[in-house]
Amino acid sequence: MNDALVALVAGAGDEPGIVIISGTGSIAYGRNARMEAARAGGWGHIIGDEGSGYWIGREALTAVVRAGDGRGPATSLTEGVLEHFEIDDLPRLKVVVYDRELPRKAVSALGPIVQRAAEHRDQVAMTILEQAAEELALSARSVSDRLGLGGDGLAIVLAGGIFPLVPYLGDALASRLIHRMPGCRVQLLDREPAAGAVHLALAEARGELRLPNYV
Amino acid sequence: MNDALVALVAGAGDEPGIVIISGTGSIAYGRNARMEAARAGGWGHIIGDEGSGYWIGREALTAVVRAGDGRGPATSLTEGVLEHFEIDDLPRLKVVVYDRELPRKAVSALGPIVQRAAEHRDQVAMTILEQAAEELALSARSVSDRLGLGGDGLAIVLAGGIFPLVPYLGDALASRLIHRMPGCRVQLLDREPAAGAVHLALAEARGELRLPNYV
Numbered sequence: 001m002n003d004a005l006v007a008l009v010a011g012a013g014d015e016p017g018i019v020i021i022s023g024t025g026s027i028a029y030g031r032n033a034r035m036e037a038a039r040a041g042g043w044g045h046i047i048g049d050e051g052s053g054y055w056i057g058r059e060a061l062t063a064v065v066r067a068g069d070g071r072g073p074a075t076s077l078t079e080g081v082l083e084h085f086e087i088d089d090l091p092r093l094k095v096v097v098y099d100r101e102l103p104r105k106a107v108s109a110l111g112p113i114v115q116r117a118a119e120h121r122d123q124v125a126m127t128i129l130e131q132a133a134e135e136l137a138l139s140a141r142s143v144s145d146r147l148g149l150g151g152d153g154l155a156i157v158l159a160g161g162i163f164p165l166v167p168y169l170g171d172a173l174a175s176r177l178i179h180r181m182p183g184c185r186v187q188l189l190d191r192e193p194a195a196g197a198v199h200l201a202l203a204e205a206r207g208e209l210r211l212p213n214y215v
Numbered sequence: 216m217n218d219a220l221v222a223l224v225a226g227a228g229d230e231p232g233i234v235i236i237s238g239t240g241s242i243a244y245g246r247n248a249r250m251e252a253a254r255a256g257g258w259g260h261i262i263g264d265e266g267s268g269y270w271i272g273r274e275a276l277t278a279v280v281r282a283g284d285g286r287g288p289a290t291s292l293t294e295g296v297l298e299h300f301e302i303d304d305l306p307r308l309k310v311v312v313y314d315r316e317l318p319r320k321a322v323s324a325l326g327p328i329v330q331r332a333a334e335h336r337d338q339v340a341m342t343i344l345e346q347a348a349e350e351l352a353l354s355a356r357s358v359s360d361r362l363g364l365g366g367d368g369l370a371i372v373l374a375g376g377i378f379p380l381v382p383y384l385g386d387a388l389a390s391r392l393i394h395r396m397p398g399c400r401v402q403l404l405d406r407e408p409a410a411g412a413v414h415l416a417l418a419e420a421r422g423e424l425r426l427p428n429y430v
Contacts, residue, residue, distance in 0.1 A: 040285065040286060046276070046312055062263065062265075069256065071354060135286070139284065142286050146285070
């Protein structure tokens with residue numbers, strides 16, 4: 001039993017479907033009616049996890065220092081980031097990011113800053129969230145291709161801490177998914193993933209639990 | 216006295232110039248005749264250092280897992296990376312990258328793999344190195360703009376461990392620099408940066424050392 005399966009079952013029950021998780025990390029996981037599973041992403045913060053909260057925060061910081069260097073366009077993210085970390089100038093950012101005990105958590109916490117900037121039509125912030133949505137949509141598409149999923153009513157569940165904090169991301173992702181997998185039903189997971197664990201545990205108690213195999 | 220000034224002096228002596236360092240990290244640093252200095256990049260491995268050896272290695276690994284997921288184009292980097300780490304399949308990559316004592320060093324060591332793939336015209340590898348060159352050229356350009364540097368004979372020194380290992384990067388960078396700053400002289404630092412430290416120490420002994428101020 002893995003976290004992604006638990007979240008998928010919490011949202012889609014026993015039906016085939018795909019879950020896209022974006023939180024500290026990111027992954028897409030799916031299961032078809034033949035009990036086959038596939039995943040994409042989930043490679044961790046160094047070499048993968050595009051579209052995760054950490055990735056979004058890192059891209060925001062990169063955009064801010066690029067703007068500071070004159071290597072990239074100016075962005076209101078700069079003001080937001082300085083305020084968030086309560087610092088006066090950009091060079092302090094290095095101290096804030098690298099000297100913290102939990103640098104990844106500090107970076108992941110920037111999602112709402114990016115959301116607010118995107119709401120105010122900051123082009124840099126919008127581009128970061130559109131790219132994140134594109135990456136997550138690509139992951140889901142790769143899973144659906146391998147599992148032969150598709151067609152009307154396919155459940156696609158969005159789970160993970162970033163979606164409630166950054167609604168722009170969920171909207172951008174949903175529109176891509178609907179465009180590429182016409183007829184799919186995109187839903188934000190509105191209950192605890194634990195609901196999926198309970199469902200699976202009850203199936204196991206009845207001797208009916210079947211875990212999917214990766215293809 | 217900082218590492219970048221030392222490397223610049225090792226290559227350009229007392230003349231105005233720019234040094235672009237790409238090794239574990241990356242930075243561009245320059246000094247003009249008015250003894251003003253500026254820098255760009257050097258923001259560390261999480262939020263900056265585009266074009267560094269670590270950045271190149273990370274982009275290579277990201278490309279490999281994207282190809283594995285079906286999210287990105289196939290690339291000969293996959294074979295090169297698996298061979299380099301002596302592993303048989305992609306999922307082992309996570310173990311290799313995250314469980315090492317020195318994950319950043321392991322990632323930085325991939326430069327020659329990317330070089331070899333680019334030599335064989337692997338499109339993904341070529342794109343990574345072209346992007347790295349573009350980022351480093353942007354850094355240099357940002358420095359030259361702020362310092363009012365330019366004109367015939369401006370010294371641009373390429374220093375750092377990645378250039379001898381990945382000549383493709385130096386070539387791609389030099390052609391961008393020559394295109395954007397016509398008349399500049401791009402040179403690979405062919406001596407130890409320590410030569411610059413000696414030069415500066417002798418100037419100090421004569422009471423003639425003037426350190427530039429950041430603008």
